[in-house]
Amino acid sequence: MHESADDPRIKELIDAILRTATGDFRTFLEPSSRRDGIDAIIVGFNAMSARLSELYGRLDEQVVRRTAQLESAGEQLRILAYSDPLTGLANRAELGRHLDSQLAEVSRGEPASALFVLDLDSFKLINDTHGHHLGDLVLREITRRMQRIVRDTDVAARLGGDEFALLVHLDSSDAPGFAARLLAELNQPMVLESIVINPGVSIGYAQADASLDAEQWLQQADTAMYEAKRSKTDKVQRFAQHMLVERVTKSRLIADLRSAVRTEEIYADYLPIVDLETSRVLAYKARARWDHPEKGLIPPEIFVPLAKQSGLLPAVRHRMVRNSLDDFSSWRRSGEISADCRLHLNINHIALREDAFAAQLAEELAVLQMPAANLVLEVTEGHFISEDGAELRTMRKLRELGIQVYLDKFGAGYSSFGYLARLPLGGIKLDKSLTNGIETDRVKHEVLRAIVAMADALALDCIAVAVRTDQQAQALRALGVGTAQGYHVGASAKRASLPPERG
Known part of the structure; x- marks a missing residue:
């Protein structure tokens, strides 16, 4: 039997298709008992509607889940944008x-x-x-x-x-x-x-x-x-308002220092280190100086902390090392100093953490044909040996090259004696607090006697600093300190007016 266009099932089927097209998948048509072609279409429609309902349900779930994920990601981005990841505090x-x-x-x-x-x-x-x-x-x-x-x-x-x-x-x-x-x-x-x-x-x-x-x-x-x-x-x-003025001044000074390390404004003056018995100059201590074109001489107590704070300390150090080695090499070639005269240079412990520091120094010495034994590096006493031992490795490399390392300002810190046993040192420089009053202070006298005995036992050179009077020099000699630095034994001088060696 042929299906009639007047068959009510066709109208029901058309209505159901239209509702489905609008997103309503709840329509279900009951097939008739005829089991004819229209019923076959109805069965197919019901299957399609059920499948679409399932797919759209899954899609809704995915949309909800994706929306939640996007909201969570947005919240995470907001947290990252406005908080510190390490502490969780606001940034x-x-x-x-x-x-x-x-x-x-x-x-x-x-x-x-x-x-x-x-x-x-x-x-x-x-x-x-x-x-x-x-x-x-x-x-x-x-x-x-x-x-x-x-x-x-x-x-x-x-x-x-x-x-x-x-x-x-x-x-x-x-x-x-x-x-x-x-x-x-x-x-x-x-x-x-x-x-x-x-x-x-x-x-x-x-x-x-x-x-x-x-x-x-x-x-x-x-x-x-x-x-x-x-x-x-x-x-x-x-x-207070004056603080801001000082900070602006400090910022300008840092900018000037940045320029100074590229010019001759940063230079070294030299303080002789002498044998207290013979007055012979054994070495020269190079000290950083800054000759500002407008402000004149700016003491290291001011510009060295500025260099540390601004990250310019390596540049200042490089300028000092290069200039001092150039000066010293020139003196050796001209005969102004003896062949065994040594140059003392201060370095910050940060330099000892640089893997390439020892090799760079060796290269500088080789270019200038200056023996490594003529160079002494002074490192200020303090907690500068880190857990990874980078500083210690550099000090050992320096010793292998023949460069001595001295511990500066020895006696100023509580850890001095421990360092003597741990570090590959060539000598110590006594802190000025030990020299000051040594001629009359009995306690300092005995402390210094013990330090000298220990230095002798460890085969360490021992240099006194800030020696200003003949009485101090005599007291130091009596205690066995044979080498000294200070204005009593020799004033500092720039390269152009190097004090002659005596003895």
């Missing part, structure tokens, strides 16, 4: 948003707040000595301590490296007390992986001021922090 960008908001509130007369910036004084030393893993643990512990002292309404942020910030809602009268509590909390010793760390924190702060923008407010607190960092005793500083 600089997020802090900036809070500072803008707080300054807007202050401009409307709402309660004031203070911005604190803090920095760890010895974080680089911690990293160099114990490794970056322990450094990260220190930063996390500092974070936990800050979070214990702040409220939920305050904002703690990590600005980068070992520098943190706290935005705290309090007025100017409460800020000093809060800063003192914060300093006491953060300065407590911490034990991390069985290592005792004394963090040492410097804090600067500035009150909110509606006339400032966020960057200026942060600059004020940061400037106060650097003032605290410079201070030996006052490790909390409130911002």
